[in-house]
Amino acid sequence: MKIIILGAGQVGGTLAENLVDEKNDITIVDTNLDPLRHLQDKFDLRVIQGYGSYPRVLRAAGAENADMLVAVTNSDETNMIACQIAYTIFKTPNRIARIRSHDYDCESEQLFSPEAVPVNHLISPETLVTDSIYQLIEYPGALQVVHFAEGKVSLVAVKVYYNGPLVGNALSSLREHIPHIETRVVAIFRQDQPIDPKGETIIEAGDEVFFMVASQHIHMVISEMQMLEKPYKRIMIVGGGHIGARLAYRLEKDYSVKLIERDRERASELAAQLKYTIVFYGDASDQELLSQEHIEQIDVFIAITNDDEANIMSAMLAKRMGAKKVVALIQRRAYLDLVQGSVIDIAISPQQATISALLRYVRNADIVTVSSLRRGDAEAIEAIAHGDQRNSGVVSRDIGAINLPPGTIIGAIVRNNEVIIANRHHRIEPGDHVIMILTDKKCIVDVEKLFQPINLSL
Structure with a gap:
């Protein structure tokens, strides 16, 4: 995909880093030459110095042939004008803008449309950060909470403390502690390194554990990882x-x-x-x-x-x-x-919250939600399965038979409003929302390919 990023600050630079690793053709534009040089020295991308809202700068960046424009400068107005020019002059099909001002955000339904300011997708860092903090207050003890499938299922990160009920026990004992609740541990980070969660894995104090569960059961599972904190007041x-x-x-x-x-x-x-x-x-x-x-x-x-x-x-x-x-x-x-x-x-990190929202729109498969985890070390994805057994790498296959890339675990499936906590025997059907975690982000391209049906007519 050919992508132009306006703004070489922390958000633009981090986004470029993510997308270059995924074999995209990236051009980044900024008025400041220093961050551009730094990015060019570090990654395989093009840089253009200039104002991203100027037609000649967008033309030099290749807007006529670009698949997407991502405007993440520090100026809301520059981001909006750049999207307007990309739409009007260059017919760039996908336009994303970071908008920070609440005055613009609260009028977004009327303001951001093809007839007004043609922004396809609006990213508001302030709203994203507010939502993240609110989730942490709603679920005492959680380090991160990410909802998928319209809130039906969640990925939750917790730190395991010395007095936690599971410390010193194998992961398989979690089912014995809460036999009436389906949950799955999909990742464990120990001393900042990912370890493969298996039934015989012994939980240690200090582990950072990520589990998937139907959202109404979050509190119960947290209580098994650590002494449940009282509701905040x-x-x-x-x-x-x-x-x-x-x-x-x-x-x-x-x-x-x-x-x-x-x-x-x-x-x-x-x-x-x-x-x-x-x-x-x-x-x-x-x-x-x-x-x-x-x-x-x-x-x-x-x-x-x-x-x-x-x-x-x-x-x-x-x-x-x-x-x-x-x-x-x-x-x-x-x-x-x-x-x-x-x-x-x-x-x-407001940058990581923003990157999570942006990545959803630049993935090649039918991606509903993307969330950056552990300051960008891992990623959680909700993808929709399409096709059939002939042209899809996942549809009509048991999870255990899918050739998942290393460090990729399917944690849950949502099918017709039903939450299924996944195991290797569950079969993926067309239209399923599949929620997975990747501890090796270099494999994201391979995951995307699995969820892209092959055109058999070619």
């Missing part, structure tokens, strides 16, 4: 930007929410907009403020300012002062690798 949010404001609005009716904002004017605006959230003007690194607001009673402390260092330091301070769980929004990949699993319980 008291939430403290640091940062009143787009994400902080959206999260507070979403949580305030069901939880006791406090929000700290260090800009006085913004704090006043939020206090007027939010009905039930208590808004404070102040600095979250101020120990006296945290003490006064009884940080030791806070169930979840969420630092989501635009400053990585401020998020890390305030989360570490809150944890030291007694907050039960701390979450930090971190943009830089190097920081993510350093802090995840340390004093900070969960590190959220």
